[in-house]
Amino acid sequence: MxxxxxxxxxxxxxxxxxxxxxxxxxxxxxxxxxxxxxxxxxxxxxxxxxxxxxxxxxxxxxxxxxxxxxxxxxxxxxxxxxxxxxxxxxxxxxxxxxxxxxxxxxxxxxxxxxxxxxxxxxxxxxxxxxxxxxxxxxxxxxxxxxxxxxxLMFMITDTLKVGLLTDHVAVKDVAAAITPQLIEKKVRIIHKTLQQDFRISQPKIAVLGINPHSGDGGVIGNEDEEIMKPTLEKIRNSGKLIFGPYSADSFFGSGNYKNFDAIIAAYHDQGLIPFKTLSFGSGVxxxxxxxxxxxxxxxxxxxxxxxxxxxxxxxxxxxxxxxxxxxxxxxxxxxxxxxxxxxxxxxx
Incomplete structure (x- = not known):
């Protein structure tokens, strides 16, 4: 200062x-x-x-x-x-x-x-x-x-924090843009910001699936099974409290988001539509x-x-x-x- x-x-x-x-x-x-x-x-x-x-x-x-x-x-x-x-x-x-x-x-x-x-x-x-x-x-x-x-774009209120794996990316390009390296990078950024910027020593982070119902075991796209799940398992093994992938359609409506310090959405509207619905006018x-x-x-x-x-x-x-x-x-x-x-x- x-x-x-x-x-x-x-x-x-x-x-x-x-x-x-x-x-x-x-x-x-x-x-x-x-x-x-x-x-x-x-x-x-x-x-x-x-x-x-x-x-x-x-x-x-x-x-x-x-x-x-x-x-x-x-x-x-x-x-x-x-x-x-x-x-x-x-x-x-x-x-x-x-x-x-x-x-x-x-x-x-x-x-x-x-x-x-x-x-x-x-x-x-x-x-x-x-x-x-x-x-x-x-x-x-x-x-x-x-x-x-x-x-990383991080939408925040006192009670809800949503980060994005991909932000201003066309929907048709989202799946190809999400790689294990990108997931690890975004989790690392959010984990650090929760500690250094929000005073949360052991953050609990939820990740939303890429496809509807997180792919339904590969029936609706294989990205969640082949990319998301093994990457999150690797991150968990490093000691971080990372959970998911969760089916995005019910995650917010069920109130499950309240159990986590932050949520990572796969793409822009998957995260920002529920965020703005829950907090419009007070979000940052x-x-x-x-x-x-x-x-x-x-x-x-x-x-x-x-x-x-x-x-x-x-x-x-x-x-x-x-x-x-x-x-x-x-x-x-x-x-x-x-x-x-x-x-x-x-x-x-």
Missing amino acids: KSSDKIKVGISIGDLNGIGSEIVLKTFEDVRMMELCTPVVFASARTITFIKKKLNIDIAFQGVDDAAQAIDNKFNVVNVWKENVTVNFGEETEEAGRHAFLSLQAATNALKQGDVDILVTAPINKHNIQSEEFRFPGHTDYLAKELGGES NFTAGLSKVRTSPDHGTAYEIAGKNEADHHSFKEAVFKGIDIFKSRQEYEELTQNVLKKQGKKI
Whole structure:
């Protein structure tokens, strides 16, 4: 931590034509948030002034030219651009995509340099953000490249945590993408993040089958019998509490998910449909496995309500809370690890 005890929360503004700016402003309209952290938004004073007036959101802010200049007890806005930007709520535009990337790039650089402690990203449009500099399916892959580590999309609430073996992969390509190496890697990431980021010393992890009814003994596909089961057995033999594969259709409805610290789904919708059904509006997308902490709300740009002052900001607020909690947990874990190594007389 730096001279201030408050955690600096870097915030990328997302697609300006979506609800990102609205949920950011509504979150910090509550001045009590400034007692918890120092928000640093990467956008521009002109743009934020226009949006807050348009949405009638009562929030004062401090414009700064660099994240290192951010002031405690203020809502800080880093001037990433100075030109006037046209905001057309509800429309997908090239201009909005370009400025979403500029904000994300600046926020990520500040995170790498230590000028902010964590990153919370407002929603982007995965189509209009594409450019020579951003050729990724989404935030997760971009941040994995920039920050280093083995990334994993991890959807979290206090009582439900769902990770994905494959995330933004077409359904027709899922089975071929799942290998023993991928399963072992994702289990390793989730096991470590549960320990270091969520204070769970002996995590219990469930894995969902790839096929309906986990293949029904090979009747509905052989991937679960030939790939999933032997790989999970190997992991169990290493000492990890890993269970499955479970039939995905009944796993959540039966309440079985409550018996585990985390669940690993084989593909995007297998995990995110039940997660969002059970927790929509309070869930958080956490990128596990990175060298830095990044969270985001569990929804997209919501063009259909952008500019109408109807957006629910609670998922974004939860993303801020969870990011701060994870940052503190990780600090405690690192300190504990260092103390153990010192006692063992090993070099750190």
